[in-house]
Amino acid sequence: MAYSEKVIDHYTNPKNVGTLDKSKKNVGTGLVGAPECGDVMRLQIEVDEESGIIKDAKFKTFGCGSAIASSSLATEWLKGKTVDEAINIDNMDIVEELNLPPVKIHCSVLAEDAIKSAINDYRVKNGLPELTEEGAK
Numbered sequence: 001m002a003y004s005e006k007v008i009d010h011y012t013n014p015k016n017v018g019t020l021d022k023s024k025k026n027v028g029t030g031l032v033g034a035p036e037c038g039d040v041m042r043l044q045i046e047v048d049e050e051s052g053i054i055k056d057a058k059f060k061t062f063g064c065g066s067a068i069a070s071s072s073l074a075t076e077w078l079k080g081k082t083v084d085e086a087i088n089i090d091n092m093d094i095v096e097e098l099n100l101p102p103v104k105i106h107c108s109v110l111a112e113d114a115i116k117s118a119i120n121d122y123r124v125k126n127g128l129p130e131l132t133e134e135g136a137k
């Protein structure tokens with residue numbers, strides 16, 4: 001299978017690998033697994049409480065190269081967005097940007113699920129209702 005240069009770049013040189021302090025009220029943590037393969041992804045956001053802008057994002061992915069590349073790209077996209085904008089990051093945008101082949105689409109779904117899960121954690125911690133299936137779109 002031929003991977004795009006962007007996948008290889010995010011895989012060999014992933015951005016924002018790490019951990020944020022999940023005890024902080026302005027940090028949201030998402031932990032999700034892919035039923036297709038058992039890979040696991042943790043993604044965290046740190047929100048500037050005044051502006052609602054995501055000022056930092058980190059991930060750790062125990063999974064395939066495409067999942068690592070998807071989460072690396074996702075953290076890059078998250079930074080600088082408001083939480084409400086971040087809800088609208090769609091896995092198909094990741095597929096397009098990384099040119100993922102069909103068998104690797106679920107790897108990008110994992111990244112979208114991790115984003116939503118991190119946002120939900122942040123929302124619940126701050127007294128907001130959880131997102132519904134459709135998100136807050």
Ligand code: FES
Nearest residue numbers: 037039063064065
């Ligand atoms: Fe083996 Fe994802 S299926 S790492």
Ligand code: FES
Nearest residue numbers: 037039064067107
């Ligand atoms: Fe399962 Fe990529 S996340 S193969």
